[in-house]
Amino acid sequence: xxxxxxxxxxxxxxxxxxxxxxxxxxxxxxxxxxxxxxxxxxxxxxxxxxxxxxxxxxxxxxxxxxxxxxxxxxxxxxxxxxxxxxxxxxxxxxxxxxxxxxxxxxxxxxxxxxxxxxxxxxxxxxxxxxxxxxx
Numbered sequence: 001x002x003x004x005x006x007x008x009x010x011x012x013x014x015x016x017x018x019x020x021x022x023x024x025x026x027x028x029x030x031x032x033x034x035x036x037x038x039x040x041x042x043x044x045x046x047x048x049x050x051x052x053x054x055x056x057x058x059x060x061x062x063x064x065x066x067x068x069x070x071x072x073x074x075x076x077x078x079x080x081x082x083x084x085x086x087x088x089x090x091x092x093x094x095x096x097x098x099x100x101x102x103x104x105x106x107x108x109x110x111x112x113x114x115x116x117x118x119x120x121x122x123x124x125x126x127x128x129x130x131x132x133x134x135x
Contacts, residue, residue: 041069041118051077052111054084064135073115075130076123080107 034042044067051060051073060077064070084104091097107123114121 037068040067043067044070045116045118048073048115049112051115052080052108053077054081054108057081061135071135072120073111074135075133076111076121076126077108078133079126079130080104080111 033039044063047060047063047067048070050056051070057074057077060070060074064074084100087100088097091100107126111121
């Protein structure tokens, strides 16, 4: 009985062990409107992520007319793709090509994940070149 009074005064829900002031996801109102920038990100994550999948970057380039988020990632994907193609023609050493291919796969996967998560990923060299491109 003494334990019940302590739980009442501690401000926690006994069944959950967390403060009553914390809201649960089911307590929040459904259908909350997002501001236009966040709505653009939520609506276009998949198309932005396609920007990092080599030749598939043509899809976001065609879809980017009204989405800043898609254009942001499409520019970076375009620079990454052209760098990969250019460097593969310049260097014919098999070991170097393998390492270069692995590096581009890692960078592309990281960009893909950042696009899906809704982040504006800005790698230094890639962003410097990509920001000069107008789509």
